[in-house]
Amino acid sequence: xxxxxxxxxxxxxxxxxxxxxxxxxxxxxxxxxxxxxxxxxxxxxxxxxxxxxxxxxxxxxxxxxxxxxxxxxxxxxxxxxxxxxxxxxxxxxxxxxxxxxxxxxxxxxxxxxxxxxxxx
Amino acid sequence: xxxxxxxxxxxxxxxxxxxxxxxxxxxxxxxxxxxxxxxxxxxxxxxxxxxxxxxxxxxxxxxxxxxxxxxxxxxxxxxxxxxxxxxxxxxxxxxxxxxxxxxxxxx
Numbered sequence: 001x002x003x004x005x006x007x008x009x010x011x012x013x014x015x016x017x018x019x020x021x022x023x024x025x026x027x028x029x030x031x032x033x034x035x036x037x038x039x040x041x042x043x044x045x046x047x048x049x050x051x052x053x054x055x056x057x058x059x060x061x062x063x064x065x066x067x068x069x070x071x072x073x074x075x076x077x078x079x080x081x082x083x084x085x086x087x088x089x090x091x092x093x094x095x096x097x098x099x100x101x102x103x104x105x106x107x108x109x110x111x112x113x114x115x116x117x118x119x120x
Numbered sequence: 121x122x123x124x125x126x127x128x129x130x131x132x133x134x135x136x137x138x139x140x141x142x143x144x145x146x147x148x149x150x151x152x153x154x155x156x157x158x159x160x161x162x163x164x165x166x167x168x169x170x171x172x173x174x175x176x177x178x179x180x181x182x183x184x185x186x187x188x189x190x191x192x193x194x195x196x197x198x199x200x201x202x203x204x205x206x207x208x209x210x211x212x213x214x215x216x217x218x219x220x221x222x223x224x225x226x227x
Contacts, residue, residue, distance in 0.1 A: 037164075044221040045156075045164065045207055050214070061215035062121065095163060105211040106154040106169035113163060
């Protein structure tokens with residue numbers, strides 16, 4: 001069974017750094033893209049970016065390029081989403097997602113979500 | 121970047137109804153169109169990929185059609201568990217943008 005298990009909820013202050021994680025299991029980690037989707041309170045889904053652990057290829061949405069860093073450690077089948085300096089506007093639910101490498105590339109598996117709250 | 125526009129933004133329907141949600145891409149995306157269902161407090165779930173292919177385990181009352189720029193998601197005989205928010209997403213080119221969502225509510 002494919003599972004994406006995300007790290008727990010975080011409460012941080014503006015300006016702080018943060019790295020959340022997503023542990024994958026049940027499939028070959030290097031055969032799929034892994035990425036992140038944001039949902040701000042009361043809003044829809046926003047595609048942030050994807051990372052291919054097989055060759056470290058990475059694609060960011062222009063809206064998130066330079067604002068976050070997506071990475072992965074294939075030795076432990078874990079993906080990460082990192083901020084160097086959080087803002088209140090980063091308050092959101094963040095979903096880890098698995099994306100098929102070839103074909104039509106749907107998101108076929110989702111993590112349970114990590115709620116990030118940024119408040120002074 | 122490709123923009124995705126869904127309509128309507130919200131929809132009221134009754135159990136047993138047939139509903140259709142539309143999604144339009146700002147340029148041709150062939151059949152690189154996916155549909156997801158999202159319920160409050162849960163992770164979204166893939167319903168349809170490649171515009172019309174039903175994801176394994178998804179009930180056959182869900183169907184998708186379209187190609188190029190115009191797509192539809194149809195739910196026949198609505199069930200109580202179908203009341204949720206639905207999103208389209210293009211996976212033709214990155215960023216794989218989502219539509220703004222359609223909230224399906226009970227009438």
